[in-house]
């Protein structure tokens with residue numbers, strides 16, 4: 001494969017963009033290479049600026065559940081263009097998207113739209129603190145909740161891939177409001193609450209972790225977390241920015257039957273445009289300004305283009321529940337075809353090939369992976385036209401656009417690269 005155009009663009013990019021990318025995970029640093037610049041996407045396929053074609057398992061890092069340039073979504077965006085790109089005033093489309101979200105996720109009784117997953121989690125923890133009058137937040141090692149100051153403690157993939165333990169630039173006082181615990185350990189959670197319970201505003205968790213690679217909750221873990229938070233009067237925030245509308249129409253909370261107090265969404269709900277949302281119990285969300293005293297705002301929040309794309313996505317998914325059956329099937333085939341000596345974790349259309357004998361249940365076990373071997377596997381797959389996330393600590397995403405032929409080709413490439 002030739003990458004001369006990508007290389008030229010990257011030389012230009014590093015001149016005035018830090019690291020040449022607008023989000024660190026896009027750089028290929030940990031896998032030994034340079035990012036491929038994309039020219040266009042179609043269905044399950046990506047085409048780079050040198051004309052190479054790839055089967056895409058990144059899906060823009062989660063949003064593209066229906067693949068690139070899905071007709072229904074393009075039509076909705078084109079329709080929105082007819083009315084204008086932004087008003088800074090309410091529009092009917094926002095109500096339709098709010099209805100669609102509340103309808104799909106019953107624990108969300110009220111919802112506020114924002115522009116990214118980071119904004120959603122940042123706002124949700126502010127609301128949790130305002131509502132409870134407490135300051136501490138519990139999070140889990142390896143979970144990523146966006147680049148929010150107090151949530152960037154032990155924050156999984158993006159930092160881990162670069163070998164950054166914790167970012168600089170977060171005041172110690174902010175980091176001190178965060179308690180980071182091992183994922184999947186109820187004893188650790190019990191102990192933290194026994195010591196700090198009266199000061200903990202909320203527990204925030206990726207109910208299925210995607211950001212240290214895919215790590216599902218052990219049986220009883222989320223149930224235990226729900227019980228402990230109720231017992232101590234702390235809120236439970238499910239960060240479903242990745243899992244929402246992906247692991248089930250109603251997200252991980254539907255799949256596992258848990259009702260959190262607050263939920264954050266992003267990625268899929270924007271249909272490929274920038275949207276985030278946070279919502280939950282009415283008594284809590286009624287505290288958000290201007291209904292209540294907890295301030296949160298956004299110039300482009302509820303943007304008509306983004307709302308139209310998101311609404312088209314959610315409507316399609318509601319009308320086509322068979323999408324989830326298909327995702328499950330395709331995911332299972334990729335799981336079964338994993339190379340020798342690899343641990344596969346999968347929940348629906350999210351999966352990771354961990355290059356370790358496993359099992360992988362938390363950050364300690366995830367980081368045992370042979371990342372050099374992952375790098376060889378990644379480069380081999382890329383060379384064979386399979387575009388995976390350039391990090392061992394990310395989930396791969398299957399979408400509704402992946403064909404049987406895509407899967408055959410991916411499995412064949414995997415057989416060739418598995419021993420690298």
Ligand SMILES: *Cc1c(COP(=O)(O)O)cnc(C)c1O
Nearest residue numbers: 116117118144145146239241242
């Ligand atoms: C991607 C992600 C975020 C951050 O969303 P952005 O839109 O990138 O700000 C937050 N939480 C989880 C679980 C995510 O996967």
